[in-house]
Structures are given as C-alpha cells and as structure tokens.
Amino acid sequence: MGGARRFTDRTDAGAQLATALRERDLDADIALAIPRGGLPLGRAVADALDVPLDIVVAKKIGAPGNPEYAIGAVASDGSVWRNETAFRGTSANEDYFQEMRETEAANARQKADRYRGDRPEPDLTDKTVVVVDDGVATGSTVRACLKRLQNTDAERIVLAVPVGPPSTINELQDEADDVVCLETPSGFQGVGQFYENFAQVSDEEAMEYLESET
16 A cells, blocks of 8 residues: 555544644635545544534446446536546446436435435535545545535635545546545555445434534
C-alpha cells in the first residue's frame, strides 16, 4: 500500500478526517454524508465541526446485464454524471441510460425520504457544505452528489474522504471547491483495503448516526 495508513473503522476515519478539516480552519455550516458508508464518518465530522448532519443521496447506473459496473450515477434530484468511457464500452444506448436515470433517481429520492423521515431537506443557500464519504474508487456516486449540490445555492462545496486513488481525487478537484483526502495511494485497489474493519453499514445503523447528536 505504499506506506498508506489503515483506518481502524469508519468512525476512526471520520475522526481523522475531522482533525484534518479543523486544521484547515474550515468554517463549515453543514456536513452531508453519502449513505450508507459515509454516515459514521459524517457523524464524527459534524460533531467535531459542531454543525448539523444531513445526507446527499445518489445511485449508481449499472451497465446492461452487469448492474455492479457503473456507467454513471444519478442523484435524488435527477442530477446525473455519466462515465462516457464506460458507457461506450457496454451495450448501453441513450434510451437505456435515460430509463435507468429515471429509475435510479426515484430510488435515490425514496432513500433520502426514508432516511430523513419527517425532517425537511436542508436549505443550503449561502452555506459552506462538507460532503463526506468513506472513500472513493471511481467516484461515480460522489460525482452525482456534487452535481446535485452544484444545482443549489450553496456558497462553497468541500469534499472530504479518507482515501482514494490519485487519478480520481485529481479529477474530483474540478467538481468541488476543495477536496480533502487523507491518503492517495498509488497502489489503490479498493476502499476496503485501507480499513481494518470495513463491515457493511445497515440502513438502520446509518439512520442512527443521522439521528444521534453528541
């Protein structure tokens, strides 16, 4: 791993991310975690920065016959990012992509509604927003989430992740006002390799992080 640090778990990664953000004297107004894996980190960041925690949701758009292979992603408001190289390398066409965009946008809205319950969507007008996830690989869902936030009146969008490959992190610099990433190892193979415990976070656990305030 080229000397890259390993995180004990998502809460540990969130605490280290919070320290890095505090050292930048970031005057944040709200933290938005990408569920589910981003919520344990988002809770740590929100508590450390003394700001509210909410969510921003996007869903992958999978290739025909291979739903795990992302050819793009779409956020809850329909904001979409397409990986043109991946798209051209599959049998997907425009009709397929638009149909999946509508389907997955609806799924993202449903997930956001389930997580928020009766809480309203936050007003991001003139706010400095910190977007938190547990790491990025291709960054498809993160890109869709950032596009979603670009369509709001947020003043500043900061992406904060513990780990990601150098190429993806470099590309994400164009999608956010600032990117804070603790580790950009050249030997990146997957986010999970940089965690001692990378167990899946259930919806129930994730929602508890969203509801708990310390």
